[in-house]
Amino acid sequence: xxxxxxxxxxxxxxxxxxxxxxxxxxxxxxxxxxxxxxxxxxxxxxxxxxxxxxxxxxxxxxxxxxxxxxxxxxxxxxxxxxxxxxxxxxxxxxxxxxxxxxxxxxxxxxxxxxxxxxxxxxxxxxxxxxxxxxxxxxxxxxxxxxxxxxxxxxxxxxxxxxxxxxxxxxxxxxxxxxxxxxxxxxxxxxxxxxxxxxxxxxxxxxxxxxxxxxxxxxxxxxxxxxxxxxxxxxxxxxxxxxxxxxxxxxxxxxxxxxxxxxxxxxxx
Numbered sequence: 001x002x003x004x005x006x007x008x009x010x011x012x013x014x015x016x017x018x019x020x021x022x023x024x025x026x027x028x029x030x031x032x033x034x035x036x037x038x039x040x041x042x043x044x045x046x047x048x049x050x051x052x053x054x055x056x057x058x059x060x061x062x063x064x065x066x067x068x069x070x071x072x073x074x075x076x077x078x079x080x081x082x083x084x085x086x087x088x089x090x091x092x093x094x095x096x097x098x099x100x101x102x103x104x105x106x107x108x109x110x111x112x113x114x115x116x117x118x119x120x121x122x123x124x125x126x127x128x129x130x131x132x133x134x135x136x137x138x139x140x141x142x143x144x145x146x147x148x149x150x151x152x153x154x155x156x157x158x159x160x161x162x163x164x165x166x167x168x169x170x171x172x173x174x175x176x177x178x179x180x181x182x183x184x185x186x187x188x189x190x191x192x193x194x195x196x197x198x199x200x201x202x203x204x205x206x207x208x209x210x211x212x213x214x215x216x217x218x219x220x221x222x223x224x225x226x227x228x229x230x231x232x233x234x235x236x237x238x239x240x241x242x243x244x245x246x247x248x249x250x251x252x253x254x255x256x257x258x259x260x261x262x263x264x265x266x267x268x
Contacts, residue, residue: 001089004097008188011094013043015211016194017054018204024049029213031188034100041098043187046212048221051179057205058150058177059227065206066147066175073173074124079200081117084110084161084193091161091189099157099186113162120169127174147175148253149229152222154215154243155190156234157183164190167232167255168207176230179208181219187211219243226250233257 002010013028014020023044030039044050065073084091092106101109130143153167164180171178182190187209194209212218222228223246231247232255233240240258247254 001093004093007090007093008040008097011041011188012191012195013041013188015044015046015050015054016191016198016207016209017050018057018208019198021053023047029184029211031098031185033097034185041188043191043211045214046210046218047214048218050212051210051218051222052225054179054208054210055150055222055225055227057208058179061203061205062147062150062177065172065177065203068175068203070125070127070173070175073175074121076197076201077117077121077124077169077172080193080197080202081114081121083196083200084114084117084165087196088114091192094192095160095186095189098188099160101158109159109162113159113165116162116165116169120173123170124173145174150177150179150227151230151232152219152228153178153180154219154231154233154235155180155182157185160186160189161193163234164193167234168193171230172202172206177206179210179222181210181212181215184211184213184215220246223247223252224249228252230254 012020014022024047027045028042029045031041031043033040088110091110092103095101095106096103127145129145132141134141151171155163160182168178180190190209194207197207210218230253231243233243234257237258240256244254
């Protein structure tokens with residue numbers, strides 16, 4: 001198993017837009033180990049201009065990725081699943097370092113987070129349509145499913161791998177490109193995942209990761225651009241409501257997992 005220092009030095013800390021790139025202006029923000037308060041990395045702090053660079057990349061390759069045979073898309077997802085599994089201990093350690101989850105819990109998340117890529121690698125070839133007689137008895141109804149287009153995923157800090165894989169997996173399987181904006185507290189896990197996807201053969205621009213300390217400012221121009229066709233968000237209900245309001249401009253399809261603030265008592 002690699003040491004903490006070796007692991008952290010191997011993680012890309014730039015934005016991932018067709019590969020690692022600096023943020024506009026070269027600014028960064030710190031990632032802290034919540035157990036110690038120590039700064040474990042400085043990652044690129046994306047600007048609205050960087051968000052548009054990611055959307056430009058996603059839009060540029062959308063048609064190519066949608067035309068990629070489903071079997072080939074599935075094989076790439078399967079290769080990423082195998083890469084995550086092979087590096088499970090590294091992913092677990094990284095999550096523990098950046099968000100404080102106990103190591104056994106991190107290992108559990110790696111297992112079930114990786115499963116989304118295995119599941120959707122198999123579902124990629126099962127995006128079925130429908131062919132049936134018209135109700136009036138004249139003619140036939142043909143339903144043909146197509147990728148919706150570039151998607152934006154906004155993921156939370158508490159499950160930095162699994163909340164990404166369960167959004168990225170189905171999008172890539174269906175032939176959609178994806179931009180991920182991970183939580184500012186836990187960007188490193190998603191950057192490592194992007195690196196593995198690229199190594200597995202995912203074409204440049206199909207998956208981008210934009211890390212930022214200014215989420216609202218960075219995502220707003222994406223939601224106002226008609227090239228973006230879907231938004232998926234996991235987080236608080238108030239933020240989810242605002243995102244749905246913003247997404248109405250382009251009539252974006254939305255998937256929202258909101259809430260979950262339950263009371264609890266902490267003893268000594």
